[in-house]
Amino acid sequence: MEARPRPAANAIKDWGLSHRFAGSRDRAAIASIVYDALRQRASIAWRMGADTPRALVLGALGFVRGMAPDAMTASFAASPHAPDAPTEGEAKRLLSATLDGAPAWVLGDYPEWLDRHFARVFGDDRAAEGAAQSERAPxxxxxxxxxxxxxxxxxxxxxxxxxxxxxxxxxxxxxxxxxxxxxxxxxxxxxxxxxxxxQDEGSQIAAMLATAAPGEQVVDYCAGAGGKTLALAASMANKGQIYAHDSDIRRLAPLHDRATRAGVRNLQMRAPRGDADVMADMEAKADLVLVDAPCTGTGTWRRNPDAKWRMRESALEQRQSEQDAVLAGAARLVKSGGRLVYITCSALAEENEDRLEAFRAAQPEFEPVSPAQAAIAAGLPTVAQFANTAGDAILLSPRRSGTDGFFISVMKRKA
CATH class of the missing domain: 3.30.70.1170 (Sun protein; domain 3)
Known part of the structure; x- marks a missing residue:
């Protein structure tokens, strides 16, 4: 991964193919150690005094799994493929190194450049929020x-x-x-x-807050593989019509089999067709348009811990322009009195509150539904406690709600 940055799953798979001596159980165990090291990479490196692969793996075994240096030495000696036993210096760090004096980004195990962005949303709680994102997801x-x-x-x-x-x-x-x-x-x-x-509980809540009802015309504008599409269809009881659209036809492919297995019968797939406007017939006709916007995915780090270390500031800038574009494209489909629900799996204000502010400035006919109103309408009154600081959306996170990170804003088009 250091030599050729790419998703951890791909690197682990390639390693297994080129190291046939490792059985399936060994490959699974190695993958688990790698993910532990990635989840807490910054805090491990701080305590080990190095960010090398060896330091990160020893730290994952010691700090994350509680394995003592003597136990590592004994375990490593039992296998011809194991690394060398911890040195005296490594053993000392494993036994006594602390996080005293570490900055928030180390305590929270996220990239240093993201610290100002996390501070904007979470303030002094940012280290604790990051640390919660470094735990294993349920x-x-x-x-x-x-x-x-x-x-x-x-x-x-x-x-x-x-x-x-x-x-x-x-x-x-x-x-x-x-x-x-x-x-x-x-x-x-x-x-x-x-x-x-x-489906993560946070994703379930996001779909429920959309309050898709039987008989409605519903558009899942960035449907992807269709997790929220299926949830919306179920809440509609197969009555009305739901349209699954995505700009990339490959992302929609799994939805065909998933919908069949789930018993969904009111689904239309609207895959892209060159330059054709495949949603033109739905303009100003939808009761509900759900926008699960492309984002940096900072809310899913528990499941994709390598993504936070591969993330670059340029990607954040790119996502913002994409979010503005999908909001504009989706808004034209909402009928008078209809609902537009904007969702990201990110906590960053640049992808959330800033995008809504820009959108509502350009299209003032859309007004936010308060978190309390949205939560009560969805039959989830306790979810209102997770309102964002601005009070115009719901912000979920592993620390706040015990779910993946999601930002959910419900807006209504003035009649």
Whole structure:
């Protein structure tokens, strides 16, 4: 990854293909260690006094997993493929190094250049917010109302010790395995029959706040693989019409099979076709347009810890122009009195509040629905406590809500 920056999953897969002596269990264990090192890279490097791959891995074993230097030495000696035992200097750091005097970006395990952006949103809590993003994410599922309910799903997954999520009335949380991975739920009958979908509780809440209702005309403008599309379709009870659109046809491909498994029958796919305006017939006709905008993904670092270290400031600038474009494109589809819901999986104000401010200045006919009103309308009154500082949107995060990070703004077009 150091030599050729790319997603960790790709690097780990390539390593496994070129190191056949490692069995599937070994590859899984190595991958888990790599992700632990990436989650807490800055704080590990601070305490180890180095940012080398070796220092990061030893630190992950010691600081994250609580493995003592003597235990590492014994474990490494048992395998011909293991690294050298910790040196005296490394062992000393593993036993006594602290984070005393570390800056917020080290305590929060995020890139230094992002510190001013995090400070703008979280202030003195930014280190704690970053640290929460450095923990392992839970495995959340959504009960599909088209096939049953949460009680039925809980019974079907009782052997996995599935439990109710605290915020979403449709959510289930499955404990992780000892190696930090989730059990293979996609092989479970409940998943194969469409009773449950893998979806973080925060994403479920974002879809519920849109309050898609039976009989409405609904557009998922940046549908991607369709996680929120399926949630919207379920809340519509297959009545009305939902249109799934995305600028990249490849992202829509998985939605065909997912919709069939979920029992969705009111879905139209609107894939791009060259320069054609495939949504022109929906102009000013939609009751609801949901914009799950392209973003930096700072809210998903628990699941993609390598992404925070690959992120560059230029990417943040690029995303802002893309967000402005999709908001403008989506707004034209909203009918008088209709709703426009803007969502990102980011906490950064540059992608959230700033974009809404620019959008509402250009299109004053859209006015924000207060977080309290939006939460009550969705049947989620407790979610109102997660209003952003400006008081015009919901801001979820691992520390605030125990979910992935999401920004959700509900707007209404004046009648």
């Amino acid at each position: 495995l959340d599922l959504r009960a599909n109302a088209l096939k049953g309910n949460r009680d039925k799903a809980l019974r079907g997954l009782e052997h996995l010790k599935a439990a109710e999520t605290p915020l979403s009335p449709l959510g289930l949380r499955v404990p992780l395995l000892s190696d930090g991975r989730g059990p293979p739920v996609q092989s479970e009958p409940a998943f194969l029959k469409g009773l449950v979908e893998v």
